[in-house]
Amino acid sequence: xxxxxLSHGGDYCDLYFENTMLQTHQLMDGEVSSGGVNIDYGVGxxxxxxxxxxxxxxxxxxxxxxxxxATAASAISQGQxxxxxxxxxxxxxxxxxxxxxxxxxxxxxxxxxNPRADRYPI
Numbered sequence: 772x773x774x775x776x777l778s779h780g781g782d783y784c785d786l787y788f789e790n791t792m793l794q795t796h797q798l799m800d801g802e803v804s805s806g807g808v809n810i811d812y813g814v815g816x817x818x819x820x821x822x823x824x825x826x827x828x829x830x831x832x833x834x835x836x837x838x839x840x841a842t843a844a845s846a847i848s849q850g851q852x853x854x855x856x857x858x859x860x861x862x863x864x865x866x867x868x869x870x871x872x873x874x875x876x877x878x879x880x881x882x883x884x885n886p887r888a889d890r891y892p893i
Contacts, residue, residue, distance in 0.1 A: 772837055775845070778841075778842065779818075779820075781818040781845055782821065783819040784816065784817060785817050786837075787814065787815040787816075788814050789811050789812065790811075791812075792809070792810050793810075794806070794807070813828055813832065814828060815828040816837070818847070824847075825843070826844055827839075828840055
């Protein structure tokens with residue numbers, strides 16, 4: 772992976788892998804009133820070339836996805852423009868639906884775009 776990240780002549784690169792899960796539970800009058808789970812997973816790749824820094828990430832650790840991120844970080848460190856991957860056909864969307872308790876829940880439908888996403892994988 773470092774070879775791919777340094778493919779445009781970078782001086783240094785590092786890879787940061789993350790797999791974090793945060794669970795929250797809210798108690799009201801001694802009973803659980805709500806809860807949630809947040810998972811952060813993926814890899815960030817940074818390439819340094821002199822005074823310039825290129826950074827890209829992938830929310831997947833599939834080899835091909837990491838290679839794409841490494842290539843993008845390498846190109847960015849050289850000042851080259853990088854076209855982001857089109858996520859409209861490969862993303863996922865969450866929709867709110869009511870469960871049997873009357874609360875809205877979010878359900879994931881793979882393969883559909885998520886127009887509210889604030890980050891897009893490389």
